[in-house]
Structure formats: C-alpha cells, structure tokens
Amino acid sequence: MTPSNPHLIIAAGGTGGHMFPAQALSEVMLRRGWRVTLSTDARGARYTDGFSHAVGVRQVASATFARGGVAARLVAPFRILGGILGATLRMWREKPDVVVGFGGYPTIPAMAAAWLTRTPVMLHEQNGILGRVNRLFARRVDVVACGTWPTVLPEGVEGVHTGNPVRAAVLERAGAPYMPPGDWPMSLLVFGGSQGARILADCVPEAVARLPEGLRGHLRIAQQARPEDHARVTEAYRRIGVRAEVEPFFRDMPRRLSEAQLVISRAGASSVADISVIGRPAILIPYAAATANHQAANAAGLVDVNAAVMISESRLTPDGLAQAIETILTEPAAADAMAQSALSAGVPDAAERLAALVEELARKGAA
Structure with missing residues (x-):
C-alpha cells in the first residue's frame, strides 16, 4: 500500500x-x-x-x-x-x-x-x-x-x-436462521459488557434456579462474568445441575449469538447492534450508572418493535427475571416473532x- x-x-x-x-x-x-x-x-x-x-x-x-x-x-x-x-x-x-x-x-x-x-x-x-x-x-x-x-x-x-x-464476524452471521425454543437443548447467552456485569452474576443464576425443572433441564448457559465472580457463578449453576460455561470474555460471541434461543444483556450500543443484526430475542437490563441513562435509550428501539423486554436495574429481581425467561422460552411462536422483529431493527x-x-x-x- x-x-x-x-x-x-x-x-x-x-x-x-x-x-x-x-x-x-x-x-x-x-x-x-x-x-x-x-x-x-x-x-x-x-x-x-x-x-x-x-x-x-x-x-x-x-x-x-x-x-x-x-x-x-x-x-x-x-x-x-x-x-x-x-x-x-x-x-x-x-x-x-x-x-x-x-x-x-x-x-x-x-x-x-x-x-x-x-x-x-x-x-x-x-x-x-x-x-x-x-x-x-x-x-x-x-x-x-x-x-x-x-x-x-x-x-x-x-x-x-x-x-x-x-464487525465482519457479526456480519457473517447476519440473519442466521433462528431455532425457536422447544423440548430440546436451548442456549441462553448472558453478557454484561465491560462495566456493571456483577448484577447479572448475582441475579441470573438465581433466576434460572427458579425456572420449572423441565425447562431448566433443557438449558445450556454461556455467561460472561468478571474474574472475581467466576467461581461463585460457576458454583451456582453446578448446585442446580445446569450446564454452564462461565468466562470473562467470549471471543466467539457472534457464533454464540447466532446459536442462542434467548439473550440476556446490558444495553450497550454495540450489544444492541449485534443482537439486532443477527436477530435474537433479548432481555435487556440497562446499566443504571450509564451517563444520562443512555442504555435505556439504546434499548428502546428493540423494545418498541417487541424484539426485547427491558427490565430496569431498580426492578430486577430473580423472580421477575425468571418469569420473563419462562415466558419467552415456553412460547415458540412469540420467540420467533421477537427474533424477526430484532432483525427488522438491524442496520x-x-x-x-x-x-x-x-x-x-x-x-x-x-x-
């Protein structure tokens, strides 16, 4: 050059x-x-x-x-x-x-x-x-x-x-076919960005523990957690008998997104963009300390087209999150519609x- x-x-x-x-x-x-x-x-x-x-x-x-x-x-x-x-x-x-x-x-x-x-x-x-x-x-x-x-x-x-x-790795998976939830192994992907992921480490395993046993038994979870939270999150899933990969960072995130039946995530702009370009149902939990609450503004686009459920930190509880997970993963047609709506919002x-x-x-x- x-x-x-x-x-x-x-x-x-x-x-x-x-x-x-x-x-x-x-x-x-x-x-x-x-x-x-x-x-x-x-x-x-x-x-x-x-x-x-x-x-x-x-x-x-x-x-x-x-x-x-x-x-x-x-x-x-x-x-x-x-x-x-x-x-x-x-x-x-x-x-x-x-x-x-x-x-x-x-x-x-x-x-x-x-x-x-x-x-x-x-x-x-x-x-x-x-x-x-x-x-x-x-x-x-x-x-x-x-x-x-x-x-x-x-x-x-x-x-x-x-x-x-x-990124190009995300574009390679753009619009990847979505397999709706059902009576087979399902992938739940959890990530929290570079800041404020502790609340997901605290809440998501507790929410999964509250799911009906039949649903919980089908789950395969991949969760990003900070190094200091790794051991306790891993142990929490082991205690309830759920297969889980817990890592500080997944380098193959586009593949994991494309294979997920449901994503639980913060609402950072790049996360929202990746979710929408690949097209997956999501539960978004905006980072409350973000400047001017901008993550809530980021999430609004997917929420407005019924592609995502938004739960504010102040309202996040294991019981409420478990209910949202169960609702999406037990209604295949609705989950598929969410995936298609997410795709329609992507650029x-x-x-x-x-x-x-x-x-x-x-x-x-x-x-």
Whole structure:
C-alpha cells in the first residue's frame, strides 16, 4: 500500500462499545484502499487484537476526570494537553484526509488536533444520548453520525442516522436462521459488557434456579462474568445441575449469538447492534450508572418493535427475571416473532454508510 492512498485516522476510547464499531469501519476502509491509523490509549490498545495488522495503532497520552484520586485528576489536564500537542504536530506532518472519533477520553487528542489543523472530521455516537467527549466536539465537527435513532443532540446540531457498525464476524452471521425454543437443548447467552456485569452474576443464576425443572433441564448457559465472580457463578449453576460455561470474555460471541434461543444483556450500543443484526430475542437490563441513562435509550428501539423486554436495574429481581425467561422460552411462536422483529431493527450496512460519509468528507476536503 503506497502513501498515495487516502489516510483515515480513527480515534476511539478504551471500551468495546467504542472499539468494536471503530474496528468495523476500519475493515471497510481497508477494503476500499485507505490507509487506516487507530489513535487510542493503553486501555484501548487491549481491544486491538481484532483489528487487521494493516491498521497502524498509535497510543496517545490522555486521561479521564471520572476515575482516580485527587492527584490523578490534577494531572489529567496536563496529560490531555500533552496528547493534543503531540497529535497536532503529527497531523501537520501527515495531513490525513479524514479523522473519525468514536467517543471516549482517548479521542480528545486526535479530535482536537483535527479541529486545530482544519482536517475534515466526523464523530460517531453509538448511544441514544451523546457521551461527554462527543458532546464537547459536536459543534466543532463536519458531520455527526448517529448509531441509535433518534439521538438526543445539542440544539442546532443535526445528525445523520448511520446505525452502529458491526464487525465482519457479526456480519457473517447476519440473519442466521433462528431455532425457536422447544423440548430440546436451548442456549441462553448472558453478557454484561465491560462495566456493571456483577448484577447479572448475582441475579441470573438465581433466576434460572427458579425456572420449572423441565425447562431448566433443557438449558445450556454461556455467561460472561468478571474474574472475581467466576467461581461463585460457576458454583451456582453446578448446585442446580445446569450446564454452564462461565468466562470473562467470549471471543466467539457472534457464533454464540447466532446459536442462542434467548439473550440476556446490558444495553450497550454495540450489544444492541449485534443482537439486532443477527436477530435474537433479548432481555435487556440497562446499566443504571450509564451517563444520562443512555442504555435505556439504546434499548428502546428493540423494545418498541417487541424484539426485547427491558427490565430496569431498580426492578430486577430473580423472580421477575425468571418469569420473563419462562415466558419467552415456553412460547415458540412469540420467540420467533421477537427474533424477526430484532432483525427488522438491524442496520447491517452501517459500516458502509459510515464509510460513504468518510469518502464524501474527503472529497469535500480535497475540493
């Protein structure tokens, strides 16, 4: 690949919710002949295993005001300023064609540098409510692309609905045939994202224990749980005689989603996108501490088309969750209708839509 290829810098924060759609866009842009550089911090670098080796990974100095003690918060602005200075100098030298930010504090250096150097710049907001950093830049970018629709935007800012890009591994399973529940082994997939999964570790095994024995005996459970919860979740399923795989992270999530009769999940934007593109019934439990309760906004799209049941944390109990599981897994026709409704809400070409906006920005920048 020669330097004459157009150059895209993707800036993404250090969670799967930011990194997975960034990865999806990088896959499309590489196929279109672009050079792609990922700008992130050390935390985000942990998610780069799924990126193509053709993507250059650049770790930048950044910080957050949301974590750490007083000393860390005092140092944060200086780390951010240092990151902006370094990114600006590199951008003057490299002159990338477009910068796209996916949110999170590690995107600040690249987004600020793009604004300072007048580089065409776009942000993509995965959630129904803008995150702090995207809110900061929303009036300073050329395009605001929205993964969830409608997205609550600052007054005077217009968004373009693209949907949330999903990785190639998810697209390979898009619309996979759904096997409705019945008197045979059924897969229940449980995952909670990178934050706040403890409540699922506490509640889901207790809910499964309350299911009728005949239904419980057909279940095969795969549950993501934090390392500190692994032993007790594993033991909880062993006690009630249910086969369960409990791991901190499943690298074959698209396969597991496609094989599931039911998904229990947080309502992170990427999770909702994956569930809808593959098309599976879901019970969504929004993370109550999410900024501006944006996970509830994310879940609304699937709930509104009867593809998912939403249970708020404040109302989550083992008895209530058991009832929701039993209702879905004992009504095959309704479960199948939920799967089809989820599929109807999916945007499998979201990465292509976003790529088209990138190339349009590049053309305008070159004019």
